[in-house]
Amino acid sequence: IRIEKGTKLSEGLITTATKYGFDLRVTGVPSLFYLRLADDPSLRLHQEWIAECVKRGVFFTNHHNHFINAALSDEDIRETVEIADEAFAVLRERYPL
Numbered sequence: 001i002r003i004e005k006g007t008k009l010s011e012g013l014i015t016t017a018t019k020y021g022f023d024l025r026v027t028g029v030p031s032l033f034y035l036r037l038a039d040d041p042s043l044r045l046h047q048e049w050i051a052e053c054v055k056r057g058v059f060f061t062n063h064h065n066h067f068i069n070a071a072l073s074d075e076d077i078r079e080t081v082e083i084a085d086e087a088f089a090v091l092r093e094r095y096p097l
Contacts (some may be wrong), residue, residue: 005077006030006068012081019095020088022049031068045091052087061074 010026010033017024023038037046043063050060058080060066 001061002006002031002068002070003029004088005035005072008074009072009077009080011078013084016081016085016088019085019094022088022091032065034065046097048094049084049091052090053083056083056086058083070080082083 007030010030013035014024014026019038025036025038027034027036035046035050037049040046047062050062053060
């Protein structure tokens with residue numbers, strides 16, 4: 001079940017990043033994944049995105065693996081992707097294409 005939840009979350013995050021023109025890489029097994037914005041060699045953009053997510057209530061870490069809890073609901077995943085969307089929108093506003 002954690003693999004399924006991790007896959008759903010990862011796919012949602014990648015789709016959202018792509019919507020704003022960002023190349024989000026999600027590596028590792030879906031239940032223990034690592035996030036990285038590939039179009040950010042300085043890692044600053046990635047850190048800003050993480051900070052915007054954290055401000056909105058999603059606890060991602062800047063440079064560490066993430067763990068899926070079996071208690072994570074579909075609603076939690078939906079809310080996480082929505083918050084990531086808001087955070088990517090903020091970044092795109094700050095850094096237009």
